[in-house]
Amino acid sequence: xxxxxxxxxxxxxxxxxxxxxxxxxxxxxxxxxxxxxxxxxxxxxxxxxxxxxxxxxxxxxxxxxxxxxxxxxxxxxxxxxxxxxxxxxxxxxxxxxxxxxxxxxxxxxxxxxxxxxxxxxxxxxxxxxxxxxxxxxxxxxxxxxxxxxxxxxxxxxxxxxxxxxxxxxxxxxxxxxxxxxxxxxxxxxxxxxxxxxxxxxxxxxxxxxxxxxxxxxxxxxxxxxxxxxxxxxxxxxxxxxxxxxxxxxxxxxxxxxxxxxxxxxxxxxxxxxxxxxxxxxxxxxxxxxxxxxxxxxxxxxxxxxxx
Numbered sequence: 616x617x618x619x620x621x622x623x624x625x626x627x628x629x630x631x632x633x634x635x636x637x638x639x640x641x642x643x644x645x646x647x648x649x650x651x652x653x654x655x656x657x658x659x660x661x662x663x664x665x666x667x668x669x670x671x672x673x674x675x676x677x678x679x680x681x682x683x684x685x686x687x688x689x690x691x692x693x694x695x696x697x698x699x700x701x702x703x704x705x706x707x708x709x710x711x712x713x714x715x716x717x718x719x720x721x722x723x724x725x726x727x728x729x730x731x732x733x734x735x736x737x738x739x740x741x742x743x744x745x746x747x748x749x750x751x752x753x754x755x756x757x758x759x760x761x762x763x764x765x766x767x768x769x770x771x772x773x774x775x776x777x778x779x780x781x782x783x784x785x786x787x788x789x790x791x792x793x794x795x796x797x798x799x800x801x802x803x804x805x806x807x808x809x810x811x812x813x814x815x816x817x818x819x820x821x822x823x824x825x826x827x828x829x830x831x832x833x834x835x836x837x838x839x840x841x842x843x844x845x846x847x848x849x850x851x852x853x854x855x856x857x858x859x860x861x862x863x864x865x866x867x868x869x870x871x872x873x874x875x876x877x878x879x880x881x882x883x884x885x886x887x888x889x890x891x892x893x894x895x896x897x898x899x900x901x902x903x904x905x906x907x908x909x910x911x912x913x914x915x916x917x918x919x920x921x922x
Contacts, residue, residue, distance in 0.1 A: 623731030634823025661785030663811030668789025671739030716841030765890030
């Protein structure tokens with residue numbers, strides 16, 4: 616199994632590193648990256664999710680228990696983050712960055728690993744994980760900004776972000792096609808498959824290009840807090856919940872892996888838009904991405920051993 620884990624992680628590391636090289640050496644103009652991110656997030660990854668969910672065999676997958684474990688673990692971790700705010704000892708905007716760092720996840724890394732480990736079945740389970748986690752973390756993050764950020768965010772903004780989220784819409788459409796049992800027409804099937812194959816490479820290259828390590832020494836305490844919650848408490852809570860729910864095998868590996876992922880690079884954009892500490896957010900993203908090279912294999916090995 617260890618060889619399978621390394622085989623799944625090596626392409627992730629190489630593509631992220633390739634993106635960093637492209638950006639640092641300015642081999643592509645800066646205007647390229649926002650357009651590439653838009654393409655990956657709004658077109659390529661949704662195509663992957665629709666195709667994966669519509670064509671996969673999910674007859675024996677415990678969808679309800681997977682949703683309950685993933686969502687429940689995030690809610691419990693969020694409550695613990697709020698309770699620990701006095702210990703973290705940062706201002707409101709900085710706390711929103713710690714909060715995002717503690718619960719958000721990088722879609723591209725998760726999908727790449729799931730696909731590398733289990734092929735089409737892994738892609739479908741990754742889409743299910745996204746369908747449950749994406750709305751949960753978006754609601755909680757925007758609520759955190761409305762309470763602690765410098766810019767107000769109301770319920771209408773939360774609902775609008777959910778209704779227009781391309782990953783959530785794609786997951787919903789894929790599940791509808793799965794439940795209908797109609798599959799995909801031949802031409803659309805091939806087109807979505809081709810787009811989906813490009814999603815992970817483009818997405819991970821953009822992840823590498825978006826890493827912005829800065830003055831880490833100024834943010835040691837909040838960065839440490841985000842690491843504790845993201846890579847210790849959230850996976851531990853997820854593992855306990857998954858075992859209590861009777862998840863095993865591939866399902867256990869996927870749910871634990873998704874809650875051992877580094878935070879999303881899109882957290883930086885959200886921090887800028889809603890009044891968070893975007894400099895701290897950039898540092899959290901950079902540090903978590905590096906440390907996840909250890910935490911993700913550990914999560915997979917533990918889940919495999921227990922599942």
